[in-house]
Every structure is written in C-alpha cells, then in structure tokens.
Amino acid sequence: MQPSAKKQLERFLAEDIKSGDITSKLLTRKKITANIISRENGIVAGVSYAKEIFTSKNCKVTVHRRDGQTVAPNQKILTVTGDTYSVLSRERTALNLMSRMSGIATQTSEYVKKIRAANPKVGLYSTRKTAPGLRIFDKDAVEIGGGHKHRMSLDQMIMIKDNHIAASDSFLGLIRRAKQKHKKIEVEVENLNDAIIAANEGVEIIMLDNMSPPIIKKVIFDLKRLNLRNKVRIEASGGINHSNVVQYARSGVDMISIGRLTSSVVGLDLSLEVS
Secondary structure: OOHHHHHHHHHHHHHHHOOOOOOHHHOOOOEEEEEEEEOOOEEOOOHHHHHHHHHOOOOEEEEOOOOOOEEOOOOEEEEEEEEHHHHHHHHHHHHHHHHHHHHHHHHHHHHHHHHHHHOOOOEEEOOOOOOOOOHHHHHHHHHHOOOEOOOOOOOOOEEEOHHHHHHOOOHHHHHHHHHHHOOOEEEEEOOHHHHHHHHHOOOOEEEEEOOOHHHHHHHHHHHHHOOOHHHOEEEEEOOOOOOOHHHHHOOOOOEEEOOHHHHOOOOOOEEEEEO
C-alpha cells in the first residue's frame, strides 16, 4: 500500500472519530464479529483499504470477496473480529470508502463491457474529476473496474487544454515550447486544423473534445489521408455516456475518457452487521 494512501486513511479516521466514539464507549469492551455485506449486485473495490482500516486497530479480517470480484445481494465481503470499540468506531469510514470505490468500479465495468464489445482495442480512461483527497482511491477503483488511470497529477504529463490555448500567444508556439521540455504531450483540439498541427508537431495524444462520432470519423479520415494517423493516439472526451459510448468506441479512437466515472458516483449499497 502506498504511504500516501495509508496517510489518507488515517486522516479519514481522524475526521470521523476525532477525540473518540462516545457512543461506542458506552458498550462493554468485548470481542465481537461483524460481516460487511452487499445489498446489491456490483463489483467490489476498496477491500484492501477496508482491511487496513480494521487491522490497524488489531482487528482480525477475513476476506471473502476481493477487489474486482462480483458480489450479489446479501453476500459477505469481509468478516471483522475485534473488540466492540475498534470495530464500531471504524465501521463508517470503511463502509463509506468501499461503497464509493465499489460504485466507481461497477460503473467502470459497465462501460468497459460496452466498449470492448464494440472495439476491444479502445481503452477507457478516468480524468482528474475526482473528489479532493480521494484521487488515489477513485483512480484505483477505475482500474479495478477495468479502466485506466491516465495522469494522476499535473506534473505527470503535459496536457494542453482549451484554457491554456486561450491564455497563450500561439497554439503552435505553445506546443513547441512543450516539446522542448517533455516527450509525452497531449493536446486538446476542437477542430481539424488544430488536430493536423498537433499531429505534425509530434504530440503523443490528441484529445478530440466534445466532438460527435461522425465528426471524429471525419478527423481521423483526414489524418489518415495526410499520413498522420499512425503518429498519434486519438482520445475522445466530453459528453460521453452509456447511451452513446458504443458509437464513440466505433469511431476509430484509441482512448475514451469519461469524467463521470469519478464525478458522478453512486455508491454500492453495503452494510456492516454484528453477528
């Protein structure tokens, strides 16, 4: 487990428990066993983090369903054994994180199935539209669901977007300055002319932003005509959802990025029950 992830888990617990769980302190300290179960079908994610949350307080954890496995209603995911305070004071933090991550993994898996059925060569990517403090976990959940992480932070690769272009003196000059400093560059474009410029300048990825599948096909056709298509990877982004993702997957792109994977999360319904 990454040290940064472990530190975040400690922060989550500190936020929830603060100076102490005053309700659980009313109970007699004794050993109890509790099960985390699912209330609905989905893909499990966050198991390793939930386990860490409990074992860091000397609880014993038995894993029944691992990250990436499917789960059905009333199916056990984890069994936790420890004293009353240790289990109950950490219940909500573990459930909240697992519920969110499992919801992301489940939604990602649904998109991946549709994309692979349409074109198995196309990859699904997350974006930086994550909740502050949760990026490690949100991105892990996407990967568990069959997607890819893309960049984790602004220092990992250059991605020239519309506001960078609007704030610059020259689109071409901005790309050339970027090429002097970094090899991996992605450029967001909104028209064919900018796509041609980016491809000619040797950028690695061209993001076709908010373009419909027919327009994307036209851009790719023209890049092929100019012998530029094989020099770049093409990413589609913006306005992609369950109803149109198949059309985007069939448009000829290499990558599809969907912000709603992590920005519009419906958590999987999970609960902890003391047996």
